[in-house]
Amino acid sequence: TSTPPALASPQPQASPVPVVEKAKRLAAWTAVDRHVLPEHKVIGIGSGSTVPFVVERIVSQGKAVNKDRVFIPTGFQSKELIVNAKLLLGDVDQYPVIDVTIDGADEVDHDLNAIKGGGACHLREKVLAEAADTFVIVADYRKNSEVLGTNWTQGVPIEVAPFAYAKVLQNLHLIGSPKATLRMAKAKAGPVVSDNGNFIIDAPFPREMMQDPYTLLTRIKMLTGVVEVGLFCHMAKAAYFGNEDGSVLIK
Ligand code: 5RP
Numbered sequence: 001t002s003t004p005p006a007l008a009s010p011q012p013q014a015s016p017v018p019v020v021e022k023a024k025r026l027a028a029w030t031a032v033d034r035h036v037l038p039e040h041k042v043i044g045i046g047s048g049s050t051v052p053f054v055v056e057r058i059v060s061q062g063k064a065v066n067k068d069r070v071f072i073p074t075g076f077q078s079k080e081l082i083v084n085a086k087l088l089l090g091d092v093d094q095y096p097v098i099d100v101t102i103d104g105a106d107e108v109d110h111d112l113n114a115i116k117g118g119g120a121c122h123l124r125e126k127v128l129a130e131a132a133d134t135f136v137i138v139a140d141y142r143k144n145s146e147v148l149g150t151n152w153t154q155g156v157p158i159e160v161a162p163f164a165y166a167k168v169l170q171n172l173h174l175i176g177s178p179k180a181t182l183r184m185a186k187a188k189a190g191p192v193v194s195d196n197g198n199f200i201i202d203a204p205f206p207r208e209m210m211q212d213p214y215t216l217l218t219r220i221k222m223l224t225g226v227v228e229v230g231l232f233c234h235m236a237k238a239a240y241f242g243n244e245d246g247s248v249l250i251k
Helices: 019-035 051-060 076-084 122-131 162-175 213-221
Strands: 042-045 070-073 098-103 132-140 156-160 199-203 226-229 238-242 248-250
Touching: 019 051, 019 098, 019 132, 019 238, 019 248, 042 051, 042 076, 042 122, 051 076, 051 098, 051 132, 070 076, 098 122, 122 132, 122 156, 122 226, 156 162, 156 213, 162 199, 162 213, 213 226
Parallel strands: 042 070, 042 098, 098 132, 132 238
Antiparallel strands: 156 199, 156 226, 238 248
């Protein structure tokens, strides 16, 4: 008599991790491995969907090294990430000098200038980027371009004082962004409000203006009512892009 073969019990199908998510994780892990060193005690954590992989990798460095570190968030989302990972939370007013800040970006050009603010966090993100000895960007392959505004077409995110938004919009139209608009919450429930209580304008500019992001940044920043501009010029030391084929491009 032969024993019948055991019936295999049905296994739940693991849902495949989308290529973009793998690319984000790869960029984040590579950047952490290269830039978050054991001697680093104050670490800035940016915002967006790539940053959870940064925290994931930092946690994997172990409790021994992380117990002597403090983590500074760029907004509500990264604060939650830090707290949920049981890492020590700090603030930039306590720690105005940061060893390394790692953050995502909406687009990065050939010169490491970046558009940021897709998540309306760019004021705090810029403060943490500036406070850091080393500021590093992590992103997937879709964020890499020669000229800003090529892939990220919705425009430069601009944080404005609510009282001044109409005037800023009018001035943005005059300086070259006729399609600048106030960012609205989903279902048009009202304007998006940043963690700082301000409104966000998205201002697309023609390619010739985006080719010189520093000049554009200074022009926008001069407009009364503008709090911060989502153009990060000459700030990043490196950018890591996870590719579809599992490689990482380092700029
Ligand atoms: C938020 C940001 C984010 O870093 C940027 O939008 C990138 O996010 P993601 O990693 O989800 O693509 O600037 O203000």
